Each structure stands twice: as C-alpha cells, then as structure tokens.
Amino acid sequence: DAGITQSPRHKVTETGTPVTLRCHQTENHRYMYWYRQDPGHGLRLIHYSYGVKDTDKGEVSDGYSVSRSKTEDFLLTLESATSSQTSVYFCAISDRLGQETQYFGPGTRLLVL
Amino acid sequence: KQEVTQIPAALSVPEGENLVLNCSFTDSAIYNLQWFRQDPGKGLTSLLLIQSSQREQTSGRLNASLDKSSGRSTLYIAASQPGDSATYLCAVTSGAGSYQLTFGKGTKLSVIP
Numbered sequence: 001d002a003g004i005t006q007s008p009r010h011k012v013t014e015t016g017t018p019v020t021l022r023c024h025q026t027e028n029h030r031y032m033y034w035y036r037q038d039p040g041h042g043l044r045l046i047h048y049s050y051g052v053k054d055t056d057k058g059e060v061s062d063g064y065s066v067s068r069s070k071t072e073d074f075l076l077t078l079e080s081a082t083s084s085q086t087s088v089y090f091c092a093i094s095d096r097l098g099q100e101t102q103y104f105g106p107g108t109r110l111l112v113l
Numbered sequence: 114k115q116e117v118t119q120i121p122a123a124l125s126v127p128e129g130e131n132l133v134l135n136c137s138f139t140d141s142a143i144y145n146l147q148w149f150r151q152d153p154g155k156g157l158t159s160l161l162l163i164q165s166s167q168r169e170q171t172s173g174r175l176n177a178s179l180d181k182s183s184g185r186s187t188l189y190i191a192a193s194q195p196g197d198s199a200t201y202l203c204a205v206t207s208g209a210g211s212y213q214l215t216f217g218k219g220t221k222l223s224v225i226p
Contacts, residue, residue, distance in 0.1 A: 004156075040218070041218075042117075042202070042216040042217060042218040042219065043157075043202070043204075043214075043216040044216075045213050045214070048213075058213065059213070090156055090157070092157075100162065101147055101159040101162045102147075102159070102214065103159065104149075104156035104157040104158070105156050106155060106156045107154075107155070107156050
C-alpha cells in the first residue's frame with residue numbers, strides 16, 4: 001500500500017467551528033488531492049496540489065481551503081464547518097498528473113452537528 | 114461536463130460465476146480510465162488503468178476493456194469469490210494534462226458463498 005495516512009480518522013464537530021484535516025505521504029509524490037465522498041454523489045474533487053505552495057480548486061471547493069508547506073503534508077481546512085460538509089474525506093497522491101493512477105488514503109469521517 | 118454512469122448499482126452473484134460490470138461516460142475525449150475497488154469503511158484501491166490508446170488491460174482474474182468511441186468500459190471478473198465483494202468504481206481523466214478524475218457512483222458487488 002502507498003504510504004498515505006490521514007488524521008484524524010474520525011471527527012465530530014459543531015457548526016461554525018474550524019476544522020483541519022491532515023494528509024501525510026511517505027512516497028515523495030508531487031501531486032496531492034482532497035476528495036469528498038457522499039451517497040448519491042460519488043467522489044468529488046475539492047482541491048489539489050501540484051507542488052509545495054502550489055494548489056488549485058476542484059469541483060466543490062467552496063467553504064474549503066488547503067495548504068501545502070512540505071511535499072509530504074497537505075492540509076484541508078473548513079474555516080467554519082456546516083452540516084453540508086458532513087462527509088467522508090479522502091486524500092490521494094500521484095506522481096504524474098493525469099497519467100497514472102492515484103493512490104488513496106484510508107479516509108476521514110467528519111460529522112458536523 | 115463529463116458524467117460517468119455505472120450500471121447496475123448493485124449486483125449479487127453466486128460464487129464461481131463470471132460477471133461484468135459496466136461503466137459509461139458522456140465525453141469520449143478521455144485520457145485514461147481507471148477501475149477502483151472500495152471495501153466498506155476503507156479507501157480506494159486501484160485495480161486497472163487503461164490509457165485512451167489501449168483497448169484492454171488484464172490483472173489476474175480481472176479484465177477491463179475500453180471502447181472510447183462509444184463511451185463504454187467493462188470490468189470482467191472471472192470465477193468470482195466471496196473476497197471480491199466490494200464496491201467497484203470507474204473513473205475517467207479527461208484530456209491530456211488534466212488533473213481531475215470524474216467518478217461513477219459505483220456498483221456494489223456481493224458474491225454469495
């Protein structure tokens with residue numbers, strides 16, 4: 001398995017609070033991605049990174065921000081969590097943009113009350 | 114906008130049966146297509162990746178085909194086993210240099226002993 005960890009694995013929070021999810025990789029892959037998975041919608045891309053300090057928006061980026069200060073870490077922040085952000089969040093990595101498979105982390109289950 | 118559809122949403126078969134999972138996509142200008150497996154509460158595991166110039170890929174009991182012009186892919190599983198029970202996801206990358214995977218909602222497979 002690709003060396004990808006996500007923390008925390010489970011989190012319960014209240015509406016309006018900030019939340020940060022962390023993705024850590026040991027593969028030295030250049031590209032990192034954050035997805036959310038919801039019943040009826042499948043997986044959707046939130047943000048991705050193509051290098052340290054280089055990020056861009058995905059399909060469902062509203063309400064989320066990201067940061068990547070080191071190759072191995074990609075942080076996803078919900079500035080003010082809402083109930084609609086209750087979801088399972090997956091981090092993924094790849095070494096070449098769009099040309100090879102993405103390797104996924106185990107996911108973070110987030111519940112916003 | 115690319116849309117990926119997987120039919121059926123759920124499938125139950127007896128052990129030992131050969132089976133086919135279907136994936137269709139609306140925009141044939143894809144760069145590659147991938148099949149993933151997801152076990153309950155887990156992340157995604159890549160099974161097969163087919164580049165747009167290829168017609169099929171094989172790995173063990175799995176064979177994936179791609180007909181780009183008709184916007185279809187199939188995943189064939191031979192001699193199914195209870196351990197094959199999982200949700201199978203199809204995803205496409207649209208256009209050279211694209212970062213975004215567009216996922217189908219998956220087919221949940223149950224192999225009955």
